Amino acid sequence: MKPDEPDHPAGPEGPSADALPSSPAPLCGVPLRERPRETFERMGARHVPDAVLLAILMRSGVRGCNVIELAREILARYGSLSALARASVRELSRIRGVGRVKAQVLHAALELSRRMAEEEREERPRMASPASVAALLRDDVLRLENEVFWVLLLDARHRLLSPPNLVTRGLLDSSLVHPREVFREAVRSSAAAVIVAHNHPSGDPEPSAGDLAVTRKLIAAGRIMDIRLLDHVICVPRDAGTGREYLSLRAAGLLNFEEGSEGCG
Template sequence: MKILDWPLEERPREKLLQKGVASLSDAELLAIFLRVGVQGCSAVDMARQLLNEFGSLTALFGASQAQLSEMKGMGAAKYAQLQAVLEMSRRALAEELEMKPAIASPADAQRYLTLRLGSLSYESIVGVFLDTQNRVLSIEELARGTLNQSHLYPREVARKALLLNAAGLILAHNHPSGVLTPSQSDHQLTAALKQALASLEIRLLDHIVVGGNKSLSFAESGWL
């Protein structure tokens, strides 16, 4: 059955307008993005198939063009649209973070960092540099690859913090496996970075590990 044949209040777009975006399921939200399905398959059915195939919205956003193109009705244009939606969301959250008077809690940064890192297929290490009032000075990718001292040197991070005149830093990296448990290397480098920054009177405020659409805060876990 086509979506146009559904009762008006059950159609995703009309449901959004009447009840708000939070009332929609992941499949309904994705169906609005898709707009149309393929022969014999409505946009909602197609959205459900995509979510079943990839497991989650996060995994879907992280799929490669080749992976997505294997699904009927999902070609280069749809891949480009998905990536554009994801990047707009990242930039909007980054702007929100930078415009905040201050970052008052780990949750303020976690939303943005989870969106930025959660769908990546490779490990990325990001630093959020803050001034004395915990306002964002810069958000930068510091390295790619496994979080250890062969990829990220505490002295280089400290040098960047000095150049920015930063008073604090929130470190974040992702685990593409989705597992949030920090490794021994995660803990070791966190301790080394905290020590390097402390010698310059710069605080390491948090280290956030992202796995899929979830995150773990070192500060909230009592590890800093």
């Protein structure tokens, strides 16, 4: 099928909605930089409107309705991508300007998205306790010779949204670990909560005055931003000889974390 030709397949129930003789409305009236592929190149996939992504998949519109207008009409009809994903190929193919081929393309793309989300749900571990945090960071903690500060971004069920974010290296200090750096990715990722962690290469998990000062500052910032700081876990190498692999500031009762949250541990 050529890019500018409409789909006119006929299914067993008869011709699809756009099987009547017609030619797609051209994009010649749309400024070049506002056309779907040019917009995609200019803005990047993460920032283009849903209608642009839909238009790229469909490639062409129908008489009196270019592909961008058609994409907007489809989104308006269903109200959300979730509702669109629930539509069957047969239902989509009956929309004027879509047809069976475009319906299959849309359905396939949305199904791939659903499967990817399912894979991510299965792969993302839940940070249910300080022990789970220590286990996640164990290999890094074992090989590190200097202090490293991590932020774990979590969803509402305390599952990891992404691999641990490294914020800073070196001795933990309130001037180095700023709430802005800690919560920046949390905001971008729409995280519901965070856990922070750092290592003590010395093998002693007891917190320093600096550790406590940094944590107090982060607790206060999290309350303001409505992103809960669930815990601060200090990790040490398993072979340090102390008999402890981590210390949870929440579990130890050393600080007053946000009241009412489930916490980590």
